[in-house]
Amino acid sequence: MNRVEELENRVKVLESKLHKEEKVRRVLMDRVENSVASTGNSFGLFENNVLLQKNVEQRTRELKSLLMEKEEVNRKLLHEIEERGKAEIEVSSAHRKIEALVSSIPLIMIEVSNEGIIKRWNAVAEKVFQIESSEVLGMEIYKCPIRWDKDKINELLRRCCSEGIAMTLKAVKFARTNTDGVLDLTISPIMESSLNFSGLIILGADTTEHVLLERQLAQAQKLESIGQLAxxxxxEINTPAQFVGDNARFLDESFGDLERILLLHDRLLDSLKAGSPTDDLVKSIEEMENEIDLDFIRKDIPNAIKQSIEGIGRINKIVRSMKEFSHPGTDEKTGVDINRAIENTINVARNEWKYVAEVATDLDTGMPLVPCLPGEINQVILNMLINAAHAIAEKFGKASGSKGVITIATRLNGEFAEISIKDNGAGIPEEIRSRIFDPFFTTKEVGRGTGQGLAISHSVIVGKHGGAITFESEVGQGAIFVLKLPLRDGMESS
Amino acid sequence: MRRILFVDDEPMVLDGLRRTLRTMGKEWQMEYATSGREALEILAARVFDVLVTDMRMPGMDGCQLLNHVRELYPHTVRIILSGQSDKEELLKSIEPVHLYLSKPCDAEILKATLARTFAVRHLLENDSLAEVISKIQSLPSLPSLYYEIIDEIRSADGSLARVGDIISKDLGMSAKILQLVNSSFFGLATHISSPAKAVSLLGLETIKALVLGIKIFSGFSSSDLPCYSIATLWDHSLATACLAREIARHLNLTQDEIEDSFLAGLLHDIGKLILLDRLPEACGKIAEVASSTECPVSQAEKKVLGTTHGRIGAYLLGIWGFSESVVNAVAFHHCPGECPNDALSALTAVYLANQCQGKNDPGNINKTVNFDLDYLSKSGIDRIEELLLTCSDPCRLGENGGCEDSFRR
Structure with a gap:
């Protein structure tokens, strides 16, 4: 504005000067007229007058151009004022937009000053923590009343302040009035310049629902695999149940027959003791022996008993494996006997492979317990086993009668437990090798597989266990999949 | 001596069967095979009456084996004894199967099933006819009903109740559905005689798979023959079913017998359907003989085929696993006196109902009804007129229309 005033003043000065000059001109003109009137001959005066007139015209021109310059300046000024007004409106609307944006972020957003004072507490934070912003604004973050692992979070906040680096923390549990919740947290420093630290932004995503859904999905997948296996x-149970039942009935009937013979033998014994004649009894015993086919009974009872015991053993084995396989899954990693998990999986899936393949195991007996999610690891081994059986069925065909071989081996390899599943089936064609872990990618006919098996296996081994899954294959010769699970459970951090 | 071949890839199952059936050794000659291939070798050497096979076996499975047997040895009754419980796998196997038993199967049930199958063979001593019947997988339906059920199943709001109604009106569909339901295919424990109940137990999805996927039903296309008018066959069957049920109620039969009476009434002329579908030339001959000698159709059948439509239908139902009570009622519905069992039964009800309905049969020229009074008095019925008067009312009211409502009961 100073320039405007300055220019205005200058214009005023010029105006007043112009005014004065005009007065002078008029006085001079009066004088000239008077002198012309009073003197008849006044050439000198005329000359004087022309000079003066020139002078005045010159001055007038100068003043006019000054006036024009003033108007130009004025116009520019007005334009500038207009522009500034527009800019101001734009700034405030941009400000409103940013505010709207910030408040529409579906994340918990807490801003903390470099003194640790809470400066911002958005609506999501209010809703998730059930704490009004008025209760906490101006409060020190370390003292805020969120019921979470204070020691751990405060430690993280301090590190963020002192080291000026962003921190993330997943699955942070916190308590609320009704239900407890789970958060994913990111704490980022606000840096005004590369050195100037002016506070923190805490962003939090409420993953309670997500965690719940994930758990339900895992449960659904487990049920699905049990359903497939059921x-x-x-x-596998019905077959031994059939012959155990038949054998029991046979034993029942044969015991009845034996009883009849034994009665005759008792009578024979009595007769012998009493010294009575025994010819008739011996004859009826011989007849009875023929009638009940004693030779068959004596030969077959031990077999019937042996096979029944074996049948019951088979039923027990599969029921026990089933129980362990579908062990109510914890969502925490526990030490798992991988060899046993493999044997259980082979047992529960027997009906899926036994018509097409033999399964051989080569298990490292020195394998320590491996920290993992037992249900999910069982699921992965099952997927691998069923895939191997399908690959063999594909190669050998249904009616050929010859079987393939699936070999499952475990090895301790440095910091990793290695599980390898090898088959001599059809192998994996070159062109699909890069896609086999993609979700929904499947080469099986509709209804045979969801196409999720390998994708799920990959996410379980790599994503959830920090392991690795690799494979090698030769078309027509088979494939080998190798799963690596770390023996030490790594902490998740970034 | 009847011959049975058992096939199972688990030798211990065969050992168990050998032991538990050992007491039947005097009547039955049993052989055992551990694979489909071995079974075919044994079948090539000797004639077997029944084949009992496991379903899942390495190499040739039970279904493949039965398909071979159906082609090579059609007269052999084909039974599956399997521990399989996967519904899709089961559906694959229903085509070549007469009867399905699930493991674990009680030895007494196995024995009873085999005994019933052999008993059914007595009904039909004509081997070439037996072969024709053993090959039947399903019987044609009345075209209008066939299209009705296809439409109903395909429609977005298809209802189980309506599907049940349609199937209940058709001989072929009812017989097939009940064969499946009662053959422990679907693990249903109770014995089912009502087609509508069978449908609701199976559920719409399974019915869809059966009808659209496996095509267990088909529409009738043969030309209408004079003494086997198709439309009247259906009308007559339904009316007989309703009347037989009424009679069974009035005779104070058990609930099972009442249901069997209805079912046997519906299916009593299924033998005619078999003849029409599989032996149309024979039908023509029978019609000729019947009109030229002015004798009843069943007598003409005896002259031409050596047996009656009753026995032909009963044989099919027998190897499909229908209960003895239904099989007998169908077999002897014209001649109850020939039935080995003369106690009051579903046969009595069906016999009476059929005789009464005969009055309305256009094929029956003299319109008189003669009853086998000897049989009836043995069964303990003396006042027939009174019984029929009270029973025939509800059915005469609505012909088929009156029956439809009672289907849903």
């Missing part, structure tokens, strides 16, 4: 398991 028919096979029923078949």
């Amino acid at each position: 028919a096979g398991i029923a078949h």
Whole structure:
């Protein structure tokens, strides 16, 4: 504005000067007229007058151009004022937009000053923590009333302040009035310049619902795999149940027959003791022996008993494996006997492979317990085993009668437990090798597989266990999948 | 001596069967095979009456084996004894199967099933006819009903109740559905005689898979023959079913017998359907003989085929696993006196109902009804007129229309 005033003043000065000059001109003109009127001949005066007139015209021109310059300046000024007004509106609307944006972020957002004072507490934070912003604004963050692991979070906040680096923390549990929740937290420093630290932004995503859904999904997948196996398991139980039942009935009937013979033998014994004649009894015993086919009974009872015991053993084995396989999954990693998990999986899936393949195991007996999610690891081994059986069925065909071989081996390899599943099936064609872990990618006919098996296996081994899954294959020769699980459970951090 | 071949890839199952059936050794000659291939070798050497096979076996599975047997040895009754419980796998196997038993199967049930199958063979001593019947997988339906059920199943709001109604009106569909339901295919424990109940137990999804996927039903396309008018066959069957049920109620039969009476009434002329579908030339001959000698159709059948439509239908139902009570009622519905069992039964009800309905049969020229009074008095019925008067009312009211409502009961 100073320039405007300055220019205005200058214009005023010029105006007043112009005014004065005009007065002078008029006085002079009066004088000239008077002198012309009073003197008849006044050439000198005329000359004087022309000079003066020139002078005045010159001055007038100068003043006019000054006036024009003033108007130009004025116009520019007005324009500038207008522009500034627009800019101001833009700034305030941009400000409103940013505010709207910030408040629409579906994340918990807490801003903390470099003194640790809470400066911002958004609506999401209010809702998730059930704490009003008025209760906490101006409060020190370390003292805020969120019921979470204070020691751990405060430690993280301090590190963020002192080291000026962003920190993330997943699955932070916190307590609320009704239900407890889970958060994913990111704490980022606000740096005004590379050295000037002016506070923190805490962003938090409420993952309670997500965690719940994930758990339900895991449960659904488990049920699905049990459902898939149920028919096979029923078949594995029904077969021994059939012959155990038949054998029991046979034993029942044969015991009745033996009893009849024994009665005759008792009578024979009595007769012998009493010294009575025994010819008739011996004859009826011989007849009875023929009638009940004693030779067959004596030969077959031990077999019936042996086979029944074996049948019951088979039922027990599959029921026990089933129980361990579908062990109510914890969502925490526990030490798992991988060899046993493999044997259980082979048992529960027997009906899926036994018509097409033999399964051999080569298990490292020195394998320590491996920290993992037992249900999910079982699921992965099952997927691998069923895939191997399908690959063999594909190669050998249904009616050929010859079987393939699946070999499952475990090895301790440095910091990793290695599980390898090898088959001599159809192998994996070159062109699909890069896609086999993609979700929904499947080469199986519709209804045979969801195409999720390998994708899930990959996410379980790599994502959830920090392991690795690799494979090698030769078309027509088979494939080998190798799963690596770290023996030490790594902490998740970034 | 009847011959049975058992096939199972688990030798211990065969050992168990050998032991538990050992007491039947005097009547039955049993052989055992551990694979489909071995079974075919044994079948090539000797004639077997029944084949009992496991379903899942390495190499040739039970279904493949049965398909071979159906082609090579059609007269052999084909039974599956399997521990399989996967529904999709089961559906694959229903085509070549007469009867399905699930493991673990009680030895007494196995024995009873085999005994019933052999008993059914007595009904039909004509081997070439037996072969024709053993090959039947399903019987044609009345075209209008066939299209009705296809439409109903395909429609977005298809209802189980309506599907049940349609199937209940058709001989072929009812017989097939009940064969499946009662053959422990679907693990249903109770014995089912009502087609509508069978449908609701199976559920719409399974019915869809059966009808659209496996195509267990088909529409009738043969030309209408004079003494086997298709439309009247359906009308007559339904009316007989309703009347037989009424009679069974009035005779104070058990609930099972009442249901069997209805079912046997519906299916009593299924033998005619078999003849029409599989032996149309024979039908023509029978019609000729019947009209030229002015004798009843069943007598003409005896002259031409050596047996009656009753026995033909009963044989199919027998190897499909229908209960003895239904099989007998169908077999002897024209001649109850020939039935080995003369106690009051579903046969009595069906016999009476059929005789009464005969009055309305256009094929029956003299319109008189003669009853086998000897049989009836043995069964303990003396006042027939009174019984029929009270029973025939509800059915005469609505012909088929009156029956439909009672289907849902």
